[in-house]
Amino acid sequence: MTGEVRISHPVWTRLEETLLADRAVETKAFLLCRVLESEARVVFLVRELVQVPEEAYVQRTESIVEIRPEFVHQLLVRCAREGYSLLEAHSHPWAPNPRFSKVDDRSDRQKFLTTQSMSPPFRHGSLVFGSDMSFEGRFWDYQRGQMAPIARLRILRAPLETRYGTGLRPAALRVAEQSVYDRQVRAFGAEGQAILGSLRVAVVGAGGLGSQVAHALALLGVGQLILIDPDRLELSNLNRVVGASYAQAVRGWRKVLALAQRFNRARPPEQRTIVPLPEDARSPRALAHLLGCDLIVGAVDSAVVRQYLNTVAMCALIPYLDAGVGIRSEQGQLAQGGGQVQVIIPGETACLACVERGIRQSIEEQLTPHQRALSIRGGYIQGEVIPNPQVVFLNGVVGNLLVWELVKLATGCAPVQPYVYYDLLNQHVFPARAERNPDCLLCSEHPDSLLGQGVYGLAGYLPQRRARRRAKPIPTPRGE
Numbered sequence: 001m002t003g004e005v006r007i008s009h010p011v012w013t014r015l016e017e018t019l020l021a022d023r024a025v026e027t028k029a030f031l032l033c034r035v036l037e038s039e040a041r042v043v044f045l046v047r048e049l050v051q052v053p054e055e056a057y058v059q060r061t062e063s064i065v066e067i068r069p070e071f072v073h074q075l076l077v078r079c080a081r082e083g084y085s086l087l088e089a090h091s092h093p094w095a096p097n098p099r100f101s102k103v104d105d106r107s108d109r110q111k112f113l114t115t116q117s118m119s120p121p122f123r124h125g126s127l128v129f130g131s132d133m134s135f136e137g138r139f140w141d142y143q144r145g146q147m148a149p150i151a152r153l154r155i156l157r158a159p160l161e162t163r164y165g166t167g168l169r170p171a172a173l174r175v176a177e178q179s180v181y182d183r184q185v186r187a188f189g190a191e192g193q194a195i196l197g198s199l200r201v202a203v204v205g206a207g208g209l210g211s212q213v214a215h216a217l218a219l220l221g222v223g224q225l226i227l228i229d230p231d232r233l234e235l236s237n238l239n240r241v242v243g244a245s246y247a248q249a250v251r252g253w254r255k256v257l258a259l260a261q262r263f264n265r266a267r268p269p270e271q272r273t274i275v276p277l278p279e280d281a282r283s284p285r286a287l288a289h290l291l292g293c294d295l296i297v298g299a300v301d302s303a304v305v306r307q308y309l310n311t312v313a314m315c316a317l318i319p320y321l322d323a324g325v326g327i328r329s330e331q332g333q334l335a336q337g338g339g340q341v342q343v344i345i346p347g348e349t350a351c352l353a354c355v356e357r358g359i360r361q362s363i364e365e366q367l368t369p370h371q372r373a374l375s376i377r378g379g380y381i382q383g384e385v386i387p388n389p390q391v392v393f394l395n396g397v398v399g400n401l402l403v404w405e406l407v408k409l410a411t412g413c414a415p416v417q418p419y420v421y422y423d424l425l426n427q428h429v430f431p432a433r434a435e436r437n438p439d440c441l442l443c444s445e446h447p448d449s450l451l452g453q454g455v456y457g458l459a460g461y462l463p464q465r466r467a468r469r470r471a472k473p474i475p476t477p478r479g480e
């Protein structure tokens with residue numbers, strides 16, 4: 001059992017400022033979190049930073065920090081009432097590579113034993129940060145009655161930042177991987193390649209666009225790929241679904257099974273096999289997989305599913321990359337065509353619900369009046385994809401624009417463009433403005449927004465019995 005912390009960039013910045021404001025003494029802060037539970041992992045989704053006012057300290061020196069019990073008691077009451085878990089963070093501000101001290105060990109154990117009777121899924125954990133905000137962390141595993149490590153902390157910014165607990169850095173590239181990915185290591189370094197190899201990415205949609213994305217991610221050496229799509233292959237898919245065969249289309253294979261079989265063959269045996277999930281993305285099983293991912297990719301033609309993936313991403317603090325394409329043809333002449341890629345980092349960039357109006361204006365400013373009229377008539381700029389026609393080269397361009405943003409987001413090898421638009425007729429790629437809506441119901445820092453709400457924000461998508469009995473963990477994804 002290990003733990004993970006996901007924290008939005010603004011909250012992380014405030015935590016850093018709080019803990020390192022005075023480098024002469026230890027400082028304490030509390031993080032109110034939702035938790036995602038699976039058999040092997042507990043994910044703490046940070047909702048709120050609670051600072052400790054000066055009068056709530058009992059003592060505070062360069063090696064001791066003690067808080068008044070009443071202050072902690074109030075927080076625990078709030079946790080019980082509002083369903084939060086609690087992470088206690090304190091600083092060892094004089095040096096990097098922090099370790100819990102013997103005093104920390106004694107006091108944590110005592111606290112955890114005191115609060116372990118609180119109704120699950122209350123989770124109690126503790127983090128110690130060094131002078132460079134590197135950390136060691138642990139939480140109480142009440143099933144085994146012992147402390148378990150918090151292995152990593154993910155900061156949601158561009159590029160995505162993952163910090164590993166002291167002594168818990170993952171292994172470097174294996175020899176076989178070094179050979180296969182040699183030319184990529186030359187592009188984004190061994191560390192960048194190792195990051196790709198450590199990622200777990202869900203690709204929702206295995207059609208013309210999704211198959212392009214999945215194929216590229218499989219070749220790039222993304223560690224674990226989960227392909228989600230309930231559809232079966234048809235002959236009319238063969239002009240654009242990369243990796244599907246004629247025989248599979250005749251037999252009506254599930255798209256994800258065909259793609260997983262084909263793409264697995266291109267990967268070294270050390271890589272984990274691609275997981276095909278022939279289900280609707282909104283099924284409980286697919287949701288369990290989505291919640292365990294590092295990144296979610298949406299390549300679907302349904303506005304409802306895209307909004308659902310956006311909601312999952314906000315609730316679980318997972319970056320979401322969305323792509324869409326559209327073509328408009330008049331009597332054999334392409335009148336309009338293109339696609340867009342959006343990188344959505346919860347708490348940092350605009351989400352799908354934020355952008356509709358702003359993006360539309362920004363793109364339309366860059367189109368000719370004729371194109372603008374067509375796009376407004378066609379409606380696809382709003383993300384409402386026109387079902388036909390479909391061509392492989394447009395999917396290839398837009399799918400790979402998305403893959404490139406994903407690589408930049410994960411490795412930091414170049415700056416991320418949160419919104420990119422591709423104009424097919426003019427062969428023109430341009431970024432567009434995507435302003436966050438400060439009042440967005442989904443992604444704002446408003447106390448009632450869905451940001452970091454975990455399964456609380458998704459209760460409507462869980463089977464009724466399970467939504468009511470919150471203590472029961474959601475199903476565990478394979479490979480956990």
Ligand SMILES: [Zn+2]
Pocket residue numbers: 350351352353354355437440441442443444
């Ligand atoms: Zn939003």
